Amino acid sequence: MTATTAGPGSTGPGHIEPRSTGPARTDHPRTEHPGSESRTAELERRIAQDPGGFRVLTGDRPTGALHLGHYFGSLRNRVRLQDLGVDVIVLIPDYQVITDRDTAERLGEYTDGLLLDYLALGIDPARSTVFCHSAVPALNQLMLPFLSLVSVAELNRNPTVKDEIAHSRQSTVSGLMLTYPVHQAADILSCKGNLVPVGRDQAPHLEVTRTIARRFNERYGPVFPEPDMLLSAAPLLLGTDGTKMSKSRANSVPLSATADETARLLRGATTDADRHITYDPVARPNVSSLVLLAALCLDRDPHEVAAEIGGGGAAALKRTVADAVNSHLAPFRARRAEYAKDLTGVRSVLRAGNERANALAEATLDEVREAMGAVR
Structure with a gap:
């Protein structure tokens, strides 16, 4: 899963400006593939030089307990980026729970569990933002124009969606599952994220986000950055059954286990x-x-x-x-x-994060409406 009010804007794929300067220039062309190791090395150098020029959005669906694969694959890296000074936004995508299941079982319990894990691992609410998908209506309004920018054939070809469908609990593919990458694009672009830490298996999802940003900018004018992939160097940990460690496969070792x-x-x-x-x-x-x-x-x-x-x-x-x-x-x-011992205090972190995420997404939606000529 995967980055991010008025954030870094870009009319080109590579140049990243600080968030306060508006749309980025295109005088810093990129030659590397966005998912290459050399591009990731370049991004790491730029993060070290100017961490405030980056905004990341990442997160985890509240479908169960976070496990060791999450920890070594992404959670430690979020804290590292936060400590470097990057604006880290962590999404709990509660609406996306039902992409591959019929009901959102134990949603409140799992959301509390994620919050506890984030805080215990070092996510600092004074420096990072944690918010819930369902608490940000403007984010979901971005889905309509975004869906018009991709074809059904493109969504059907997405290898990550194919894998998720293969491991889905549902006998048929829902529209929500098929459009999952577009939901992720709305997550990232609602706060104008310009950097998304991903494993290679999630790279196709981010390519959809980049495509949507580019096509919107070409059709309506420059509004969105094309987010960069920050490839994770974390190794893949197998679950107890020898396959990829996953909540849905019941083969994980939860962080919260005794x-x-x-x-x-x-x-x-x-x-x-x-x-x-x-x-x-x-x-x-x-x-x-x-x-x-x-x-x-x-x-x-x-x-x-x-x-x-x-x-x-x-x-x-x-x-x-x-x-x-x-x-x-x-x-x-x-x-x-x-x-x-203080779940009321823990949940206040989410309320504060929801407030900030709403402000960011509403500002972005205002820009989208203006670009499309919808403002009257």
Whole structure:
């Protein structure tokens, strides 16, 4: 998932100006592909030089507990960007819960859980914004003009949508599921985000956002930036069944799990028949994912971790991983428990974030109406 009142505007794909200067110039052409490693390296250099010139929107659907894959894949990076001085906006897209399910089960509980996780991990409400999709009507009004800018064929070709449909709980594809990338475009462009941290599997969604921004600007005049992808260097962690760790696949290790629950889940993780532990992601993906998880928590090289376990087998590997995860997450769990004692205060963070997000989206919608000639 994936960036962001009047934010950085752009008539070209690459130049990013500070938010206070209005539409960006096009005198800084980009030659790299927006999803390339070299482009990401360039963006990291520019973030270090001028973090205030960037606005990020990212988030998580409230469909269950955040897990270790979220943590190493995106959550730590959000805190890093925030601490560098980037304007980080975190969306809880509650309306999007029903893209692949019939009802929004336990929505309030899961939303509270996300808030607790964000705060415990270091998202600072004084520097970052957390808001809820359903609390920002102007955001959803952007969907109508945006839908006119993409074809059904383009949406059908989106590989990320295809994968999400394949793992959907629904027997048929809803219109909401098919247009999911356009919803994400409205999320990002409602606050004029110019930077979106993504994994490679989410890159096609962001390409839809870039296409919508470009086509709107060509048709009606320059209003939106074309957001850049900030590719995540985080490795892919497998779930306990050996497939991608995911809430919907019931194979994850939640951040909010107790130490005992974490150990139990990891004991059930899939490995292989070779008792000697090595780190070889290609030949031994399941074992290597566990080794990598321990190494990430210990801040060590995975080859060294594997060598220390050696002939100890899967049982020793799983004990090592459980100990490393529980030790690494202990401070987070303590902070989360403290925040949970004051849910009223925690929910006030969301109310304040909703207020700011409404102001940003309403300002953007006003610009869209003016560009389209809808203002009378």
